[in-house]
Amino acid sequence: MQLTIEFGGGLELLCDSVKIHNINVDPQDGEKQGSIDIISSFFNQLTLKNLLSWVRTNVIKERPEMFMKGDSVRPGVLVLVNDADWELSGQLDTVLEEKDNVVFISTLHGG
Amino acid sequence: MDSNSVEATRIRQEIDSLKSKKLNIEQQISSLEAQLHQLELNSNTASSLSNGNLGNSNGLSPDMIYRYSRHLLLPSFGVQGQANLLKSSVLVIGAGGLGSPALLYLAACGVGRIGIVDHDIVELNNLQRQIIHTEAYIGKSKVESAADACRSINSSTQIVEHKEAFRTSNALEIVSKYDVVVDATDNAPSRYMINDCCVVLGKPLVSGAALGLEGQLTVYNYNGGPCYRCLFPTPPPTNACQRCADSGVLGVVPGVIGCLQALEAIKVASLVGEPLSGRMLLLDAVSGRFRNVKLRGRSLQCEACGDHAVLTRQTFLDFDYEKFTQTPLSPGPLKLNLLSVDARISSTEYSEKVTEGETHVLVDVRPAHHYKIVSLPNSINIPLSTLEDRLPEISASLEKEAKKDSLDSGSSASLFVICRRGNDSQRAVELLHKLGFSSAKDIIGGLESWAHNVDPKFPTY
Numbered sequence: 141m142q143l144t145i146e147f148g149g150g151l152e153l154l155c156d157s158v159k160i161h162n163i164n165v166d167p168q169d170g171e172k173q174g175s176i177d178i179i180s181s182f183f184n185q186l187t188l189k190n191l192l193s194w195v196r197t198n199v200i201k202e203r204p205e206m207f208m209k210g211d212s213v214r215p216g217v218l219v220l221v222n223d224a225d226w227e228l229s230g231q232l233d234t235v236l237e238e239k240d241n242v243v244f245i246s247t248l249h250g251g
Numbered sequence: 252m253d254s255n256s257v258e259a260t261r262i263r264q265e266i267d268s269l270k271s272k273k274l275n276i277e278q279q280i281s282s283l284e285a286q287l288h289q290l291e292l293n294s295n296t297a298s299s300l301s302n303g304n305l306g307n308s309n310g311l312s313p314d315m316i317y318r319y320s321r322h323l324l325l326p327s328f329g330v331q332g333q334a335n336l337l338k339s340s341v342l343v344i345g346a347g348g349l350g351s352p353a354l355l356y357l358a359a360c361g362v363g364r365i366g367i368v369d370h371d372i373v374e375l376n377n378l379q380r381q382i383i384h385t386e387a388y389i390g391k392s393k394v395e396s397a398a399d400a401c402r403s404i405n406s407s408t409q410i411v412e413h414k415e416a417f418r419t420s421n422a423l424e425i426v427s428k429y430d431v432v433v434d435a436t437d438n439a440p441s442r443y444m445i446n447d448c449c450v451v452l453g454k455p456l457v458s459g460a461a462l463g464l465e466g467q468l469t470v471y472n473y474n475g476g477p478c479y480r481c482l483f484p485t486p487p488p489t490n491a492c493q494r495c496a497d498s499g500v501l502g503v504v505p506g507v508i509g510c511l512q513a514l515e516a517i518k519v520a521s522l523v524g525e526p527l528s529g530r531m532l533l534l535d536a537v538s539g540r541f542r543n544v545k546l547r548g549r550s551l552q553c554e555a556c557g558d559h560a561v562l563t564r565q566t567f568l569d570f571d572y573e574k575f576t577q578t579p580l581s582p583g584p585l586k587l588n589l590l591s592v593d594a595r596i597s598s599t600e601y602s603e604k605v606t607e608g609e610t611h612v613l614v615d616v617r618p619a620h621h622y623k624i625v626s627l628p629n630s631i632n633i634p635l636s637t638l639e640d641r642l643p644e645i646s647a648s649l650e651k652e653a654k655k656d657s658l659d660s661g662s663s664a665s666l667f668v669i670c671r672r673g674n675d676s677q678r679a680v681e682l683l684h685k686l687g688f689s690s691a692k693d694i695i696g697g698l699e700s701w702a703h704n705v706d707p708k709f710p711t712y
Contacts, residue, residue, distance in 0.1 A: 148535060149465060150493055159535075206491055216487025218531075220544050227547035243542075245533065247483060250462035250495045251349040251437040251505060 141165050141186055141238055145195065149246030151217065154200050154207055165194050188219065189232040191242065207244070216247045274387045278399060285406040310334060315407070319361050332521040333361060339520035340364035342429035344417050344445060346397040347371070348495070348505030349459050349512060350435035351383035356513035357433075358401035362520060364409040365401060366429055369393040370416040370581075376712070380502030416581060417441060419568050422448040431519050433512050434458045439492050440572035440580050446471060446479035450555045451567050455519050455526070459512040461505035463498055466534035468511050469527055469546065472556065473519065476528035481550040481557075486576040496584070504536050589677040594684070595693050598700040601667060610656040611665040612648045616679040621671060625710045627701065635675045638682060645688065666691045673697040 145161050152159045167186040189211060200207050206214065212232060213219055219226040220243040226234055236242070291314075309330045315337070316323065322333050341362050343350050346369040357365055371393045373384045381393075388396035394414045401410045413425055417436070422444060426432055432454050434445045442458070449456040455473040460466065472478045511532065518524040533542040551558045573579055596604075604611065613630040615622055622632040631648060633641045645666065652664040666688055670676040676693040683691040694700070702709040 148533065149467070150462070150491075150498075159538075206488070214488065214491070215485035216483055216491055218482070223542065224545040225547045228545065243544075245467075246491060247487065248460035248462045248465060248467050249437060249439045249442060249492050250498075250500060251345055251347055251435050251460055 141167060141236065143191070143236060143239070144241045145191075145199070146241070146243045147245070148243065149248055151207060151244050151246045154202055154204070156201055161199055163199070165191065186236045187232065188221070188226060188230075188234040188236065188242070191236060192232070195244075213244065218245045218247065219243070220245065270387055277403075281399065281403050281406070285402060288406045311337075315361070318405075318407075322360070328521065328523050332523040335521045335523075336361050336517065337363045339431065340366070340429045341431045341433060341516050341520060342366040342368065342426060343433045343435055344368045344441070345435035345437065346381070346383065346393040347377070347435065347437060348380040348461060348500065348502070349509040350397070350433070351381045352506050352509035353433055353435055353459075353513040353516070354383055354397050354401055355404065356510060357516060358404045358408050358410070360513070360517055361405065362408060362517075364411060364429075366411040366413055366425065367394050367397050367401075368413040368415065368417050368425060369397075370414065380500065380505055382502075382506065417445070418580070419444060419448075419570065419572070423452065423564060423567065426452055426454055429454065431516050432456045433516050435509065435512065437495065438580065439486055439578050440576040442479060443486065443576060444570075444572045444580075447555050447562055447567050447570065450478050450480075450560075451562060451564055455528075457512045457515045457519065459505075459508040461508045461534075462493055462495060462500055464501055464504055464536040466504050466508035466536070467531060468508055468515070468534075469531040470515050470519065471528070473526055473528040475549060477547060477549045478553060478556045480555040481548075481553045482546065484550075484552075484554065486578075489577045492578060501536060504534070507534060507536075584672050585674055586672075587674045587677050589681055590693060594680055594691070595677075595695050596667070597695050598697075598704050601669075601694050602701075602705045604665070609665060610652050611667055612645065612652055613667045613669060614645060614679070616668055616670050616675050624712055625698070627669065627698070630669065635670070635679050638679055639686070642686060642688075645683075663690075667694055668692070669694045669701075670697045672699050 141164065143163050143165060145163055147155060147159055155161070165186060167184050167190065192208060192211065192213065196204050196208055207217070208214060221229050221234055222241050311330065311334065319333050322328050323330055339362055341357055343354050343357065343365065346354065346367050350367070350369070354365065354367065373388045373391055373393055373396050375389055378384060378386065383400045384393065384396045392414050394412045398410045398412045401408065415421060417425070426448050432445065432449050434442060434456060436442060436445065446456060449472050456471040458471055458479065459468045470476070515527055518526045529546050529548060531544050531546055533544065535542070549556060554560055555562045613627060615626055615630040615632050616635040616638060617632070618634050619632060626632065631644070633644060649664045649666060666683070668676040668679045668683070668691055670679070673693065673696040676697055680691045680693040698709070699711055702711045
């Protein structure tokens with residue numbers, strides 16, 4: 141599945157300062173745990189939870205704890221799926237589709 | 252000292268003295284102008300009343316009609332929008348990179364009353380982005396400087412100076428006097444505190460942030476929309492919060508965001524347009540992209556504004572925002588203390604060693620782009636992040652120095668480590684000790700201490 145993922149607000153520093161990544165993820169690749177993932181893998185679907193663990197393994201180059209906490213993103217990171225807060229699409233259970241755009245952005249405090 | 256430099260010093264002193272007199276006179280003029288304007292306003296009202304002829308029923312004086320004519324000509328803004336603005340009050344917290352442009356536009360556009368909160372003073376390294384301040388105000392209060400600038404743009408706007416740090420103890424009293432709040436601060440605890448204060452008092456909050464080449468903007472607690480805590484219920488880890496003083500910021504980036512904050516505040520105050528609530532504008536200045544994203548709605552579980560939230564005036568007063576975010580409200584530079592006394596030397600001690608010609612190697616562990624700004628002579632740059640991989644370089648340098656000074660095979664060159672402020676150098680020395688360089692010592696306070704205690708001409712940044 142072709143996806144575009146983007147990092148901002150400083151998170152790009154965790155992956156060699158590259159902000160935009162065009163990736164190709166096999167839905168089978170994601171780490172599969174819990175009932176929802178069994179169902180999603182049965183339907184050959186990729187959830188954001190799967191994507192997060194894929195990104196952690198394949199894209200993040202350093203300090204993964206600055207990206208994730210447990211199986212979600214760390215506090216202070218907004219996740220946007222096609223320019224909408226992932227809270228609106230089911231958070232970790234959001235099912236991704238071909239050509240989706242996922243943005244991980246750290247909140248800024250400077251001024 | 253030769254006669255030329257004596258003369259130069261005298262001229263500089265004279266310039267400074269004249270500048271300060273000029274500033275003083277300008278302040279007197281602007282204060283008198285404000286008084287005169289008030290008198291004129293009063294007599295205008297009186298005379299038009301005595302004529303029984305207001306000229307127009309919209310309450311705008313001829314001066315105001317002329318001053319704000321371009322607003323009045325906008326069909327979507329017009330007299331009603333301007334009248335609403337003139338009746339409104341906006342509080343800007345922080346007169347820095349965001350607050351500067353926001354205040355200039357808010358003063359110009361005719362907000363009735365503007366409050367400015369800041370406890371800081373103007374410094375030379377602020378002027379690259381904090382465009383409301385000028386060189387003449389270096390060393391003076393930011394609030395005073397910003398207030399003078401606002402008054403000189405628009406003497407008919409009332410400017411209220413709050414020369415104090417924004418804390419839970421004064422927050423409720425200050426914010427309660429305004430209709431709209433602009434968060435132009437630079438740290439996480441202030442952002443949570445301002446949000447909670449606005450939720451308690453039911454004030455819309457225009458929130459902006461900028462760092463490096465990125466900016467973010469949204470309006471919280473507006474018309475049933477989400478608040479800051481709905482989005483970020485848990486504060487980020489402290490090492491995720493970068494500061495402009497460490498990471499840098501291109502001046503125009505907070506400039507753009509600050510202007511947009513003024514725009515949102517004007518929309519909210521004038522009741523015109525669609526404020527950026529439930530949405531966030533993200534600016535990526537490098538690629539020239541704005542992204543407008545849809546945010547979640549108000550969270551029912553939110554600890555500040557949710558259905559079962561326990562936030563009240565009292566809990567707000569008692570809440571420890573520094574503890575909650577593990578970050579001080581006035582973020583001064585971090586001061587680590589990782590090493591024992593015998594693993595550290597002061598900058599003056601190091602200077603003596605250099606003068607005495609002690610055989611040594613000085614490793615500067617700052618990032619390469621910092622090293623390019625300024626460095627001590629004969630130092631070698633090995634950034635902390637690469638230190639472990641580049642130990643052979645240190646060993647080679649130590650050997651080379653020892654050979655150069657033909658030391659006995661038993662003794663070796665000393666190893667000193669320096670950075671900007673003396674934190675990374677301690678981390679580096681800790682690492683070096685672990686990796687076998689047991690004699691490594693850190694220079695306390697880094698290059699800042701060198702500039703402060705040894706060489707006042709050494710540039711700081």
